[in-house]
Amino acid sequence: MLKLNLRHAWLCLFLVLGVGVVQAKEAESAAANPEIEARMMTLATELRCLVCQNQTIADSHADLAVDLRQQIREMLATGKTENEIRDYMVQRYGDFVLYKPPFKASTAVLWIGPAVLLVLALTLLGLMLRKRQRLSDDAFDPEPEADPNTPNKA
Amino acid sequence: MIPEIGHLLLIMALGVALAQGVVSLTGAQRENGAWMALSRPLAWVQFVLVALSFACLTASFVQLDFSVLYVASNSNTDLPLAYRIAGVWGGHEGSLLLWMLMLNVWSVAVAAFSRSLPAVFVSRILGVLGLVAVGFLLFTLITSNPFERLLPAALEGRDLNPLLQDPGMVIHPPMLYMGYVGFSVAFAFAIAALLGGQLDSTWARWTRPWTTAAWIFLTFGIGLGSWWAYNELGWGGWWFWDPVENASFMPWLAGTALIHSLAVTEKRGGFKVWTVLLSIVAFSLSLLGTFLVRSGVLSSVHAFATDPRRGLFILAFLVIVIGSSLVLYAWRAPKVGLGQRFGLVSKESMLLVNNMLLIVAAAAVLLGTLYPLFLDAMGMGKISVGAPYFETVFGLLMVPVMFAMGIGPLVRWKQDEIGGVARRLRFALPIALAAALLVGWSAGRISLVATGGLTLAFWIVASIGVDLVERLRPVGQQTNVIARMRLLPRAMVGMMVAHFGVAAFAFGVAMVKTYEIENDVKMGADTTTELAGYNFRMIDLHEVQGPNYKAVQGQIEVSRDGKLIATLQPEKRIYRVQTNPMTEAAVDSNLLRDIYVSMGEQLPNGDWIVRVQYKPFIYWIWNGCLIMMLGGVLALSDRRYRQRKSSTAELPAQSLSSGAAV
Amino acid sequence: MKARLLWPLGIFIVLVVFLAIGLKLDPREVPSPLVGKPAPEFSAPALMEPDRVIRKQDMLGKVWMLNVFASWCVACREEHPLMVAYARTSGAVPVIGLNYKDKREDGKAWLSQLGNPYTDIVFDLDGRIGINFGVYGVPETFIIDKAGVIRYKQIGPITPEALRDKIEPLLRQLNA
Numbered sequence: 001m002l003k004l005n006l007r008h009a010w011l012c013l014f015l016v017l018g019v020g021v022v023q024a025k026e027a028e029s030a031a032a033n034p035e036i037e038a039r040m041m042t043l044a045t046e047l048r049c050l051v052c053q054n055q056t057i058a059d060s061h062a063d064l065a066v067d068l069r070q071q072i073r074e075m076l077a078t079g080k081t082e083n084e085i086r087d088y089m090v091q092r093y094g095d096f097v098l099y100k101p102p103f104k105a106s107t108a109v110l111w112i113g114p115a116v117l118l119v120l121a122l123t124l125l126g127l128m129l130r131k132r133q134r135l136s137d138d139a140f141d142p143e144p145e146a147d148p149n150t151p152n153k154a
Numbered sequence: 155m156i157p158e159i160g161h162l163l164l165i166m167a168l169g170v171a172l173a174q175g176v177v178s179l180t181g182a183q184r185e186n187g188a189w190m191a192l193s194r195p196l197a198w199v200q201f202v203l204v205a206l207s208f209a210c211l212t213a214s215f216v217q218l219d220f221s222v223l224y225v226a227s228n229s230n231t232d233l234p235l236a237y238r239i240a241g242v243w244g245g246h247e248g249s250l251l252l253w254m255l256m257l258n259v260w261s262v263a264v265a266a267f268s269r270s271l272p273a274v275f276v277s278r279i280l281g282v283l284g285l286v287a288v289g290f291l292l293f294t295l296i297t298s299n300p301f302e303r304l305l306p307a308a309l310e311g312r313d314l315n316p317l318l319q320d321p322g323m324v325i326h327p328p329m330l331y332m333g334y335v336g337f338s339v340a341f342a343f344a345i346a347a348l349l350g351g352q353l354d355s356t357w358a359r360w361t362r363p364w365t366t367a368a369w370i371f372l373t374f375g376i377g378l379g380s381w382w383a384y385n386e387l388g389w390g391g392w393w394f395w396d397p398v399e400n401a402s403f404m405p406w407l408a409g410t411a412l413i414h415s416l417a418v419t420e421k422r423g424g425f426k427v428w429t430v431l432l433s434i435v436a437f438s439l440s441l442l443g444t445f446l447v448r449s450g451v452l453s454s455v456h457a458f459a460t461d462p463r464r465g466l467f468i469l470a471f472l473v474i475v476i477g478s479s480l481v482l483y484a485w486r487a488p489k490v491g492l493g494q495r496f497g498l499v500s501k502e503s504m505l506l507v508n509n510m511l512l513i514v515a516a517a518a519v520l521l522g523t524l525y526p527l528f529l530d531a532m533g534m535g536k537i538s539v540g541a542p543y544f545e546t547v548f549g550l551l552m553v554p555v556m557f558a559m560g561i562g563p564l565v566r567w568k569q570d571e572i573g574g575v576a577r578r579l580r581f582a583l584p585i586a587l588a589a590a591l592l593v594g595w596s597a598g599r600i601s602l603v604a605t606g607g608l609t610l611a612f613w614i615v616a617s618i619g620v621d622l623v624e625r626l627r628p629v630g631q632q633t634n635v636i637a638r639m640r641l642l643p644r645a646m647v648g649m650m651v652a653h654f655g656v657a658a659f660a661f662g663v664a665m666v667k668t669y670e671i672e673n674d675v676k677m678g679a680d681t682t683t684e685l686a687g688y689n690f691r692m693i694d695l696h697e698v699q700g701p702n703y704k705a706v707q708g709q710i711e712v713s714r715d716g717k718l719i720a721t722l723q724p725e726k727r728i729y730r731v732q733t734n735p736m737t738e739a740a741v742d743s744n745l746l747r748d749i750y751v752s753m754g755e756q757l758p759n760g761d762w763i764v765r766v767q768y769k770p771f772i773y774w775i776w777n778g779c780l781i782m783m784l785g786g787v788l789a790l791s792d793r794r795y796r797q798r799k800s801s802t803a804e805l806p807a808q809s810l811s812s813g814a815a816v
Numbered sequence: 817m818k819a820r821l822l823w824p825l826g827i828f829i830v831l832v833v834f835l836a837i838g839l840k841l842d843p844r845e846v847p848s849p850l851v852g853k854p855a856p857e858f859s860a861p862a863l864m865e866p867d868r869v870i871r872k873q874d875m876l877g878k879v880w881m882l883n884v885f886a887s888w889c890v891a892c893r894e895e896h897p898l899m900v901a902y903a904r905t906s907g908a909v910p911v912i913g914l915n916y917k918d919k920r921e922d923g924k925a926w927l928s929q930l931g932n933p934y935t936d937i938v939f940d941l942d943g944r945i946g947i948n949f950g951v952y953g954v955p956e957t958f959i960i961d962k963a964g965v966i967r968y969k970q971i972g973p974i975t976p977e978a979l980r981d982k983i984e985p986l987l988r989q990l991n992a
Binding site for chain 1: 389391397422491492494498510511513514517525529534535536537539542543547551554676677692754764
């Protein structure tokens with residue numbers, strides 16, 4: 001019969017704990033190739049899921065989205081660049097599939113419009129203010145006695 | 155019986171609204187005291203009728219009356235009570251009734267809190283609100299009756315969309331609608347002023363609190379929507395530039411411009427014509443949003459079930475309301491004066507710049523949202539305009555806005571000079587840049603875009619600091635800082651707080667977008683993974699039973715340096731009726747970071763794909779919204795709005811010397 | 817009335833015109849960029865005989881239609897009787913079926929139940945051929961001319977009106 005002593009007890013304890021620790025395994029990355037996965041997801045956030053109501057193929061669970069994500073993974077793995085993959089998608093689905101509209105004649109107003117509006121707005125503002133500077137005091141309401149910047153300024 | 159009563163009440167409300175509109179406006183035009191006196195009571199009667207109708211619909215939902223088509227489409231026997239009530243506004247017809255209810259809440263608020271306003275003015279405001287109500291009631295009754303019967307009654311309901319079965323959903327639409335609809339009050343004030351010919355600083359002082367209140371609700375509604383999407387949709391996004399989101403953001407931008415414009419009109423009588431136009435534009439954008447969401451013209455995850463007939467009706471309504479107000483504007487605006495003079499470099503000019511920038515931003519969002527429609531309508535093909543476009547364009551436009559926010563509050567009214575302002579701010583920019591670089595360095599990586607955004611955020615804070623220091627500086631006998639703080643007008647403190655909220659928001663956005671990390675891993679019982687110094691351990695996975703769903707729930711322990719921080723329980727739910735799987739993310743939040751865990755797909759061997767995300771400072775985005783709201787509340791509670799009824803003659807003098815330097 | 821003050825009204829009217837036109841459009845319908853371009857090459861097993869391969873080249877010199885269908889597709893059920901009736905008419909062009917992302921057995925069973933109008937059927941298990949044709953929903957139908965160029969795409973089920981007003985005239989023209 002084995003004589004159980006304290007040292008045996010500690011050994012058993014360690015074995016049990018050790019097995020327990022070993023069992024908590026490190027989770028594998030869900031993607032076979034994390035680098036390709038990251039590039040795929042970045043690209044996928046720019047592409048539109050055509051069967052969804054305004055979602056990217058990164059976010060969508062639709063079959064077509066899953067298929068296209070897989071397609072992109074394979075294309076990246078064979079060395080295609082992001083631009084080539086975008087072209088591939090546009091050839092098949094049109095510009096509609098890109099959430100970042102390409103810059104062409106028909107989208108020039110879209111991309112340049114805000115800047116033009118900004119310049120236009122500030123220019124018109126400047127011109128209007130200049131014109132007002134030249135008006136005589138009669139065009140304006142009379143000044144009140146109190147300084148508008150009181151009372152919290154010296 | 156209850157649905158029929160609800161329907162009848164709406165028809166009666168239509169009659170009352172029509173009376174309210176016609177009697178009040180005619181009475182004001184003819185200065186007929188008796189007719190004008192009817193405007194308030196009529197508004198109250200309309201409110202009671204609509205509120206009771208809303209109660210009828212709620213009752214139908216609570217009782218699960220599946221003989222009502224709308225109830226059958228949006229609820230289910232197993233639906234918990236809270237979501238049965240939320241289901242009232244879960245679909246198109248009911249949400250319209252909510253719109254009506256909100257319109258009536260604002261109308262009676264105006265009726266109740268307008269004792270100090272002249273009767274003619276109040277009459278016109280309630281008249282305009284009455285006519286808007288007529289339009290919506292007609293729309294509801296003709297195309298979108300929530301009380302329509304389903305005969306024979308369904309045995310079981312189609313259930314409320316599981317995505318909407320969340321606490322956020324219960325509050326988000328009511329708050330959002332309070333905001334949207336609230337701009338109708340500013341609109342009504344503007345129309346009343348154009349009709350009556352009285353457009354001065356007194357008018358601005360009356361309009362301002364109503365506009366601020368609407369703006370507070372809209373800020374809350376939008377922020378809540380973003381927070382809810384983040385927690386509910388399962389992949390950690392919080393803003394998608396979806397057309398319906400943009401539809402709520404545009405009125406917010408216009409509303410912000412309006413608040414600033416009103417400040418000038420109130421203070422210096424300036425910008426009157428522009429302020430009136432902005433009031434019309436802000437409400438028009440609200441109505442446009444209503445159109446975009448319900449007409450099917452744009453594709454959106456938020457869109458209600460669409461019907462071109464409804465779209466046509468709303469479009470006609472838009473043409474009547476906005477068209478006639480813009481005609482009135484063009485006709486009456488020339489008669490309005492210029493207000494007091496101001497120099498090229500002055501607070502007035504800075505506020506005009508602010509207005510220009512915000513309106514350009516709103517126009518840019520509108521352009522991007524509608525551009526696919528423009529091209530398609532012209533037969534030039536179909537494109538998509540999404541987040542990449544908006545982030546670039548809007549982000550760039552915010553640079554001048556935030557830069558101006560640091561300067562404007564420090565510039566004096568009427569006349570100032572650039573050199574003086576620059577001198578006062580000479581430390582602010584370097585401090586901001588240094589702080590931004592310091593934050594980037596301590597986060598481990600300095601990014602150009604992040605540094606830009608952070609610098610602008612800190613620049614605003616630094617500017618507020620400079621402003622405070624200047625205002626709290628001892629003057630003459632008054633050396634006590636606390637006493638001087640108490641003297642600061644609430645409206646000014648509100649401005650500082652609200653601007654700080656914007657800086658907080660920008661800080662959160664910059665940090666999260668630059669430094670967030672995510673990873674997808676395969677996890678089963680007893681697996682661990684690491685992310686950003688945190689250790690995630692899946693203890694086990696088990697099934698749980700909800701009131702109307704079944705779910706697989708993971709038990710994940712999150713620890714750092716050996717210390718347990720949180721136990722997260724993400725779920726993958728399948729609702730009994732609408733069987734699309736739904737992801738319920740589990741989030742551990744604090745001011746410094748969010749730990750976000752959600753479940754993806756199940757693998758053949760029983761393990762699950764789990765996405766773990768580290769999102770630094772993301773809560774500052776919504777805290778920023780809350781701080782902005784707090785600023786608005788402070789501004790609202792300024793003592794000049796709490797004055798009791800006083801004679802009109804006193805008011806102008808008071809508005810200029812009551813200590814408001816804002 | 818100053819002209820400057822009429823700008824907002826003017827902009828609004830332009831906006832309304834666009835919105836009104838928009839009510840008649842479908843924002844989710846995506847026209848194919850492949851119309852006018854050569855149909856993608858494909859080479860895939862037949863549904864009925866897995867060992868036989870069907871290729872695009874086999875159809876060169878003929879005007880034909882490619883009809884994308886699947887047994888799990890509800891709208892295809894609505895469309896199918898039309899296809900079966902069409903195939904029986906005299907002068908009908910050959911219709912090749914593309915069984916998209918389906919199980920072989922399900923596809924065959926569906927056809928034996930509802931009728932088989934196809935001269936041949938390509939089996940596209942993983943949907944790759946579909947992706948190459950820009951298929952995003954089922955059913956879809958392509959008209960391909962003698963040179964192998966796609967001349968028309970029908971998105972969604974073929975309706976009697978579409979058949980009468982667009983498809984048949986085009987087929988007559990291509991075959992002339």
